Amino acid sequence: MSAAEVVAVAPAKINLCLGVGAPRPDGYHTLATVYQAIGVYDEVRVRPAEADTVTVTGDERLAVADVPTDASNIAVRAARLLAAHHGLAAAVAIHIVKGIPVAGGMAGGSADAAATLVACDALWGTRTPPEELAALAGRLGSDVPFALVGGTAVGAGHGELVTPVPTQGEYWWVVLESPAGLSTPAVYREIDRLRAGSGVPEPEVPAALLRALADGDPKVLGAALANDLQPAAFRLRPELERNLATGLAQAPLGALLSGSGPSCLFLCDGKPGAAQLAEALTERGLGPVSVAAGPVSGARVVSGRS
Helix, strand or coil: CCCCCEEEEEEEEEEEEEEEEEECCCCCEEEEEEEEEEEEEEEEEEEECCCCEEEEEECCCCCHHHCCCCCCCHHHHHHHHHHHHCCCCCCEEEEEEECCCCCCCCCHHHHHHHHHHHHHHHHHCCCCCHHHHHHHHHHHCCCHHHHHHECEEEEECCCCEEEECCCCCCEEEEEECCCCCCCHHHHHHHHHHHHCCCCCCCCCCCHHHHHHHHHCCHHHHHHHCEECCHHHHHHHCHHHHHHHHHHHCCCCCEEEECCCCCCEEEEECCHHHHHHHHHHHHHHCCCCEEEEEECCECCEEEECCC
16 A cells, blocks of 8 residues: 555444425425444545546445446545645545445445545645534535444434434344345435325424433334335335335344335344344345444544544
8 A cells, every 4th residue: 555545434324213304495305313323334545646536346246336436426526625625736546445335325425425535634634623524524415424423413404414412332233235226316206206295294303212322222222213215215116115024024123224225224132133134134135134233433544644
């Protein structure tokens, strides 16, 4: 590794609850959500270059070919935004190693953006204050600010307003990935279609969920998991509902889609239970399966300049 190369990682995001309000005039939906960062990561490597470039590799089970490798990639936009913020005429070669499912509802693109921000900040020695970095992250996407901080947090607005949540203990998740992604805009269009003509209340985070996190009670947390986008995702991909039911039949504490899907999440009673469920789902051949604990910290530099 070149001495001028910086390597950063950022974790996947899951939504423990996702309340979705009516569409706003700006096209976004008001959200009330609780995020948790779990131990599934993307890695981003940056080094000086004559022009901005991006390359992508990853686990063969992930659809890395679907990740753009031009200026539309959110990691490139993150690097350019940080450079502009500091008035730098700097370019970087970005290499992304995907570990987070692509278009899986786990904010892999947002993780890439957050990792790029902290990596370029270290590479260029710009020492951007955390509040400025968070503001830049919010300009890149709703989930990017959370990818910076990690842990467990309430997301408000359209998800970009992040407030840490007191959380006790460790939570073990089984992630059932899908061989094909699911378009987030398509899921939101479908939920709007399903709700057409009916009143949509302002979304709220369930109080029981916040109490469960504060108490470190995975059983109560499992009962409080909720996702307003599930009916829409199930209409677009009926097999997802069957997959959730299959996992729940193996006695996890709770289950839901991650964000807009299609990744299915199962909360288990500790690491042994998660390993057992992962084995059972793998035997059924429903899709790639992984086990991860949360919460974990957000984007951070793991090697290179400090």
